[in-house]
Amino acid sequence: MGLIHQYKNNGYNIVLDINSGSVHVVDDLVYDLVEAMEQGLEKKHIMEKLLPVYGREQVETAYGECGELIQSGQLFSKDIYKEEIQSFAGRKTVVKALCLHAAHNCNLSCRYCFAQEGEYHGRRGLMSVEVGKQALDFLVENSGSRRNLEVDFFGGEPLMNWKAVQEIVEYGRGLEKKHDKKFRFTLTTNGVLLDEEKMEFANREMSNVVLSLDGRRQVHDFMRPFPNGAGSYDRIVPKFQEFAKLRGQKDYYVRGTFTRHNLDFAKDVLHLADLGFKQISMEPVVAQESEDYALRKEDLPVVCEQYDILAREMIAREKEGRGFQFFHFMLDLSGGPCVYKRLSGCGSGTEYLAVTPWGDLYPCHQFVGEDAFRMGTVFEGIQKPEIRESFSKCNVYSKPACQECFARFYCSGGCAANSYNFHGDMGQVYETGCVLERKRVECAIMLKAAALESFDEWRKS
Numbered sequence: 001m002g003l004i005h006q007y008k009n010n011g012y013n014i015v016l017d018i019n020s021g022s023v024h025v026v027d028d029l030v031y032d033l034v035e036a037m038e039q040g041l042e043k044k045h046i047m048e049k050l051l052p053v054y055g056r057e058q059v060e061t062a063y064g065e066c067g068e069l070i071q072s073g074q075l076f077s078k079d080i081y082k083e084e085i086q087s088f089a090g091r092k093t094v095v096k097a098l099c100l101h102a103a104h105n106c107n108l109s110c111r112y113c114f115a116q117e118g119e120y121h122g123r124r125g126l127m128s129v130e131v132g133k134q135a136l137d138f139l140v141e142n143s144g145s146r147r148n149l150e151v152d153f154f155g156g157e158p159l160m161n162w163k164a165v166q167e168i169v170e171y172g173r174g175l176e177k178k179h180d181k182k183f184r185f186t187l188t189t190n191g192v193l194l195d196e197e198k199m200e201f202a203n204r205e206m207s208n209v210v211l212s213l214d215g216r217r218q219v220h221d222f223m224r225p226f227p228n229g230a231g232s233y234d235r236i237v238p239k240f241q242e243f244a245k246l247r248g249q250k251d252y253y254v255r256g257t258f259t260r261h262n263l264d265f266a267k268d269v270l271h272l273a274d275l276g277f278k279q280i281s282m283e284p285v286v287a288q289e290s291e292d293y294a295l296r297k298e299d300l301p302v303v304c305e306q307y308d309i310l311a312r313e314m315i316a317r318e319k320e321g322r323g324f325q326f327f328h329f330m331l332d333l334s335g336g337p338c339v340y341k342r343l344s345g346c347g348s349g350t351e352y353l354a355v356t357p358w359g360d361l362y363p364c365h366q367f368v369g370e371d372a373f374r375m376g377t378v379f380e381g382i383q384k385p386e387i388r389e390s391f392s393k394c395n396v397y398s399k400p401a402c403q404e405c406f407a408r409f410y411c412s413g414g415c416a417a418n419s420y421n422f423h424g425d426m427g428q429v430y431e432t433g434c435v436l437e438r439k440r441v442e443c444a445i446m447l448k449a450a451a452l453e454s455f456d457e458w459r460k461s
Contacts, residue, residue: 005406132168215268281327345412349391366417
């Protein structure tokens with residue numbers, strides 16, 4: 001039979017058919033019946049097991065209903081993608097997104113920064129307008145017939161090179177009609193240099209903005225201080241609140257990072273919600289265990305419990321009219337991402353590339369500064385296509401650890417950079433990330449069940 005994942009969360013019995021993505025919220029009888037069917041028991045043995053508990057008529061009815069779900073491909077469905085993965089992996093891809101490192105420099109000194117305050121294993125510097133324009137030309141030239149293109153201004157801190165950002169955006173707008181393209185510009189900022197003029201420009205030109213804020217003042221100031229050790233919370237929070245308000249509480253994320261120093265991170269998410277933010281993301285730090293702030297294996301049960309606490313509080317706040325969106329709990333169960341994305345993930349190294357201030361191309365921002373992953377330049381193009389090929393072969397079927405994982409079509413095999421950094425092999429997985437992803441998927445599905453239940457209650461009232 002096909003793979004099934006069953007679990008209980010917040011009073012809901014949930015059955016996930018992994019290959020089809022079908023989700024069933026069931027009673028105790030069906031939950032136990034599906035479990036018996038997954039064990040491969042024949043009908044007569046299932047009856048022997050369940051009749052003393054539930055009664056013949058109820059079991060017969062439930063067995064018939066499960067049979068109908070199997071026939072319709074919603075339960076114990078077959079994996080229809082496994083035989084086609086080679087055609088997916090070998091298909092010609094185009095570049096559709098760039099991460100422009102507008103600044104390899106930063107005005108904060110965050111303790112967990114993988115970019116070494118913006119240096120990325122190299123030197124500090126700002127992207128010139130010339131390099132930025134050439135990057136957009138490269139994107140247009142390598143995007144094939146794709147019309148919608150994405151460019152993220154990243155760092156370090158991109159606001160330290162604001163004039164260049166403006167000129168690059170204006171240049172991109174000029175390319176749109178000429179080449180029948182549409183740029184979706186985005187921005188990631190720590191907010192220190194944010195002001196009214198920058199907000200106005202960003203609200204006009206940026207389709208999405210990521211605002212870095214770790215939660216409670218003491219948590220944020222400890223991990224994200226200025227170089228002199230002073231905290232940055234009071235400097236940026238009022239600006240972020242105003243910015244979110246100006247954007248109509250949409251098309252932005254307040255994005256935090258939690259570490260071993262705040263394993264009770266649900267409090268930080270709720271603190272951000274209490275500040276008025278409606279779009280929130282809180283990422284687990286990714287670091288070697290030698291770092292004092294790194295998550296360790298023994299921390300994972302606590303972290304998973306925090307996701308449960310957060311999910312339950314989100315249900316309560318939604319009923320009170322104080323709901324908010326949490327990025328990692330957002331799943332589209334009606335369709336989800338396209339098949340290719342479900343199998344291969346973010347497209348790093350193939351459809352998505354990072355550009356340094358000097359125009360060097362890397363598979364993504366997390367590989368920047370690793371000489372072995374330098375793919376070429378925006379001036380000369382891709383000079384090492386073998387790197388691109390290695391990333392195109394990276395998918396859920398190329399990773400042994402993904403084969404039995406119920407979340408594989410939601411995380412798409414996880415982050416290639418994390419796998420490489422922890423194992424030196426993109427074909428492996430970052431185990432801590434896997435544990436947390438599975439928990440987040442379970443919570444997200446439970447939240448969908450709760451939302452549907454609330455809708456049904458409202459409709460009947």
